[in-house]
Amino acid sequence: MSIHPTAIIAPGAQIPESCSIGPWCTIGPNVILGEECELVSHVVLDGHLTMGSHNRVFSFACLGVAPQDLKYKGEPTRLEIGDRNDIREYVTISRGTTGGGGITRVGSGCLIMAYTHIGHDSQIGDGCILANGATLAGHVTVEDYAVIGALNPIHQFCTIGKYAYIGGGTTITQDVLPYSLTSIERNNHAYGINKVGLERRGFTPEELKQLRAAYRLLQHSKLNTSEALAAIREKIASGEFGEKVAYLADFIAKSERGVIK
Template identity: 45%
Template sequence: MSGILVHPTAVVASGARLGAGVKVGPYCIVGEHVVLHDNVELISHVVVEGHTTVGAGTRIFPFASVGHQPQDLKFHGEASRLEIGERCTIRESVTINPGTEGGGMLTKIGNDCLLMACSHVAHDAHVGNNVVLANYVGVAGHAVIGDYVRFGGMCAVHQFVRIGSHAFIGAQSMIDADVIPYGMALGNRARLAGLNLVGLKRSGFERESIHTLRAAYRMIFSSEGTLRERVDDAAVMFKDASLVQDVVSFITSAKDRPICLPRAGSEEE
């Protein structure tokens, strides 16, 4: 392939597949089942192993460990996979594990993600597009992270947790319940602290849509009736509001974990 640059100290297995313009820096190791698409760059001291595919234009920084076997005692060497999307930035000492037989055999990271230094994505987790994991964020097995989610530093995400698109997770939060799309969660254990209004505005959502979502939020998380009754009412009352329907669908599809709720007596800012 044209334009491939492999440093003399790097070790690239004969079965590895490297696209055009790939750069493999000093002391990197690339395993025999690895696929590096066009213009992937491994800066130095990077290890990519297992049945791992790295999308075009992704850059991986020193001492990242990508594709080594999961930290799961139920893993028995099955040929599970790891897929990393295009144009991602994976910083120093990040660890990402492939899937397991008990979780669908696949860990997946979308396009245009930033994984800051020392963050971790465990087996069978699915991370959407344009997600930012700040330093020392840990995403446990089977978690599902929607598009455009932002994490502050040193957060932990419990296994099987879902975090909806455009949510914001404050620094040092422990997330052990599902966080609604467009929500903001803070604390240990985290509670819902309103909507991610700053993120919604930055993402270009219309003012009217945001006001409608705020009204639905107050209704869904009020104290009258049960959560399911309030969600059903919101589904009818805001049937033409796409952001509200995203939240309704997310809550009604809850399966493995409870929904992250506001603290008793708290109000959205």
């Protein structure tokens, strides 16, 4: 067994010899680990926590911690985690509450990215991906192979259907259909040039004037992006626009995903 000398392991914890426990990890007395689990460093495992085999838990993750529920009074509720999961930095997974069945579950083969929170009594299936900053309130069900995008808050008692994909930044307040691509509308808009910031970086009044003119062609003319780019190129060739606008034109020309106008 590989246990760093700074790790603190309470009597009663069950850790197979194949596990690796990194520096400054803390493991409570009711924790049971499966074979070949790795705690990278500074991991906290608390409460009645059972974890399967071949899981890798990264720094500052806190698993099995007390639920964020004012009704919780220290009851011996549980967290159960399956096999072959990658649980990244600063993930928090709360154990269950008596009012919600007493068990939070995470299946097998999941990727749970940094800063994700899985609230009490939630049920996560197999093969799920929870991207950075996904925030699941209590009693959330995520069915097998669903993908939850970055910075997605999920309201309590919602269910995410199998194979669903939720786009980043989407707030979920109702159940998400299986197989669906669900996302908030994106109406991003560029509101002209960053005048104050550019002035602070030493852009001259003439350079700011040229950039404003280029942005007018790009945003406020009746030209599409390709036509506006051609018009900007003409003014660069004639010397009316300088190197700062030339960089803007090159940026537009190289964009593979399109630009926000």
